[in-house]
Amino acid sequence: MGNNRRDFLGLGAALIASAALSPNLKASEHNHTGHEGTKRQITLVKNPKRVLSPATLITPKEGKNYNPVVTLNGWSLPYEMKEGVKEFHLIAEPVVREFAPGMVVNCWGYNGTSPGPTIEAVEGDMVRLIVTNKLPEHTTIHWHGLILPNGMDGVGGLTQPQIAPGESYVYEFTLRQSGTFMYHPHADEMVQMAMGCMGMFIVHPKAPKEHKVDRDFCFLLASYDVAPGTYTPNPSTMTEFNIWSFNSRVFPGIDSMNVRVGDRVRIRVGNLTMTNHPIHMHGHPFEVTCTDGGWVPKNARWPEVTIDIGVGQVRAFEFVATEEGDWSLHCHKSHHTMGPMGHSVPNMIGVKQDDLTEKISDLMPDYMYMPMGKNGMAEMQDMAEMGMKLPENTLPMMTGRGPFGPIEMGGMFTLVKVRRNQPKGDYSDPGWYNHPVGTVARKL
Numbered sequence: 229m230g231n232n233r234r235d236f237l238g239l240g241a242a243l244i245a246s247a248a249l250s251p252n253l254k255a256s257e258h259n260h261t262g263h264e265g266t267k268r269q270i271t272l273v274k275n276p277k278r279v280l281s282p283a284t285l286i287t288p289k290e291g292k293n294y295n296p297v298v299t300l301n302g303w304s305l306p307y308e309m310k311e312g313v314k315e316f317h318l319i320a321e322p323v324v325r326e327f328a329p330g331m332v333v334n335c336w337g338y339n340g341t342s343p344g345p346t347i348e349a350v351e352g353d354m355v356r357l358i359v360t361n362k363l364p365e366h367t368t369i370h371w372h373g374l375i376l377p378n379g380m381d382g383v384g385g386l387t388q389p390q391i392a393p394g395e396s397y398v399y400e401f402t403l404r405q406s407g408t409f410m411y412h413p414h415a416d417e418m419v420q421m422a423m424g425c426m427g428m429f430i431v432h433p434k435a436p437k438e439h440k441v442d443r444d445f446c447f448l449l450a451s452y453d454v455a456p457g458t459y460t461p462n463p464s465t466m467t468e469f470n471i472w473s474f475n476s477r478v479f480p481g482i483d484s485m486n487v488r489v490g491d492r493v494r495i496r497v498g499n500l501t502m503t504n505h506p507i508h509m510h511g512h513p514f515e516v517t518c519t520d521g522g523w524v525p526k527n528a529r530w531p532e533v534t535i536d537i538g539v540g541q542v543r544a545f546e547f548v549a550t551e552e553g554d555w556s557l558h559c560h561k562s563h564h565t566m567g568p569m570g571h572s573v574p575n576m577i578g579v580k581q582d583d584l585t586e587k588i589s590d591l592m593p594d595y596m597y598m599p600m601g602k603n604g605m606a607e608m609q610d611m612a613e614m615g616m617k618l619p620e621n622t623l624p625m626m627t628g629r630g631p632f633g634p635i636e637m638g639g640m641f642t643l644v645k646v647r648r649n650q651p652k653g654d655y656s657d658p659g660w661y662n663h664p665v666g667t668v669a670r671k672l
């Protein structure tokens with residue numbers, strides 16, 4: 229265990245180091261195969277299990293019994309026990325985040341990553357959260373949904389002084405409830421959240437059997453406005469965001485959720501974008517079991533296949549994985565499953581265009597003219613496949629390849645992979661589903 233722990237802490241240092249060396253970041257972050265590969269894509273390091281549930285490395289030492297959450301393309305923050313208090317260190321700082329292979333973004337986040345690492349603790353724990361500000365401006369952290377003393381609520385100017393650059397502040401409180409919560413600044417919120425300052429805060433029930441599931445996943449919805457060809461989000465954008473992400477990753481760069489047939493699965497989703505997202509899952513009806521206000525009583529739950537998650541809300545839903553296959557999980561606003569696009573894309577459906585793009589490019593070489601295709605948008609994917617030149621650091625609008633061809637998605641889209649032979653506790657990607665003969669839609 230000691231070795232694992234050391235490895236993990238080493239990983240933290242590596243993350244911070246890689247963020248500091250931004251010119252080399254592309255190389256260091258490309259140590260993975262994409263969805264096109266046979267194995268899962270790994271965001272930052274090679275060993276998926278170590279990234280997926282680092283909390284398992286520190287759980288036994290505390291004698292606490294909980295099933296750690298798996299943060300998509302993320303990790304949980306290690307802590308130290310100090311005289312009965314769980315002590316966590318959060319460093320607010322500029323970071324470089326790869327959104328998918330081919331695009332990195334200058335974000336703000338915590339401990340080398342954006343969103344910040346997931347904080348996991350247990351109901352009844354006394355926690356100490358030491359926040360160090362390495363951002364260029366003051367900040368605070370608000371612990372969204374947690375019941376705590378007013379002076380720990382993290383609202384700059386109201387419940388505490390702002391944390392100036394270079395300063396560290398201590399938050400200390402007892403966790404009086406279990407459930408799914410978030411953390412984010414309550415200081416220059418518009419800028420700091422638009423830059424990616426956010427994270428999840430999971431409090432496990434004191435009684436391990438309460439609300440028990442076999443696999444527990446979490447991620448945040450985050451949106452950005454990164455103009456094609458640039459690297460830094462525009463924080464003054466109010467509605468016209470062009471990057472829609474799960475944990476600041478976009479398809480095909482988002483981890484799939486890999487489960488075993490028979491598993492009870494929980495997916496916890498927090499929304500810190502500026503609009504609502506109807507999150508839809510294929511193949512299995514689910515029930516919302518938890519919000520950032522607490523657990524939903526069993527007799528108050530009803531089945532859904534889409535749950536609308538409002539701004540500043542958390543919804544956790546559960547289902548028993550009974551149906552084998554690769555099931556889509558995505559935002560149902562169809563623009564939110566697309567990569568960066570101009571909002572003024574001319575509607576050219578039914579219009580003969582021929583060499584129009586070429587002619588405009590000749591006249592205005594620096595202008596990216598990307599009209600909609602004559603027969604719809606699907607030909608965009610073909611153009612991307614043929615190597616249509618995009619501005620640097622810009623992802624295609626529609627991308628991702630499946631076993632049957634292009635998937636034509638680019639934002640809030642990932643997969644729940646349900647397999648009969650997925651070993652217990654194994655979160656690795658089993659590859660594409662092998663459909664039994666006669667169970668795939670066929671050409672007449």
Ligand SMILES: [Cu+2]
Binds near residue numbers: 505559560564
């Ligand atoms: Cu959406």
